[in-house]
Amino acid sequence: MTRQVWIMISAGGSAALLAGAYIFQALGYPPCAMCYWQRWPHMAAILIGLVALRFAGPVxxxxxxxxxxxxxxxxxxxxxxxxxxxxxxxxxxGSGGLQGLSGADLLAVEGPRVILCDQVSWALFTLSMPSWNALFSFILVIGWIMAARSTAR
Incomplete structure (x- = not known):
């Protein structure tokens, strides 16, 4: 495969994982703080892919x-x-306490929904969403390396 194809597969994979995260969010699985942390590198990979399609070189x-x-x-x-x-x-x-919540938040009938990073909200074959993200992201690393090694445009 050519460099361009590897870049499209890799950046497209990040776009698919990011889209999946937003679909799960729309289906009622709100993300925790660490879920958001995992989204930023995918956004960066998509932007890098768009630029890499235009400019040659392994960087x-x-x-x-x-x-x-x-x-x-x-x-x-x-x-x-x-x-x-x-x-x-x-x-x-769960060890976090109540930092960041005001008295009004605590007394509100419909207060803020606290999403804990140490609770699994969804799993498939015993792997949670962060586990699937890690697995597919490391597969994408291979695609990016193949793009870096490829000399054919």
């Missing part, structure tokens, strides 16, 4: 691979938090 695909690896690493970290392998940020886990 942009390497940056795309770095973006995909970053979201994959965050996905692994998030999975570990969900499975109690390690502690997550106190701001979005």
């Amino acid at each position: 942009l695909p390497v940056l795309g691979a770095l973006a995909a690896a970053t979201t994959g690493a965050i996905g692994i970290y998030h999975t570990g938090v969900e499975r109690d392998w390690w502690e997550g940020p106190s701001s979005c886990t």
Whole structure:
């Protein structure tokens, strides 16, 4: 396959994962803070892909691979938090307390919905959304590396 095809597959994969995240959100699975963290590198990979389609050289695909690896690493970290392998940020886990909530928020009948990073909201074949994100993101890293190594346009 050509460099252009590898870039389209890799950036398109990030676009598909990002679209999936927004679809799950629309279906009633609101994201936690760490879910949002995983979205930013996908957005960066999409932008890198658009620029890399125009400009030659291995630098942009390497940056795309770095973006995909970053979201994959965050996905692994998030999975570990969900499975109690390690502690997550106190701001979005059960240990977080009530920081950021006002007295009015606590007394409101329909107060803010707190989404905890250490709770699995959806899973398929025992893998949660962050786990699937990590798995597919690391596959995308391979696509980006193939683009970086390819000399054919």
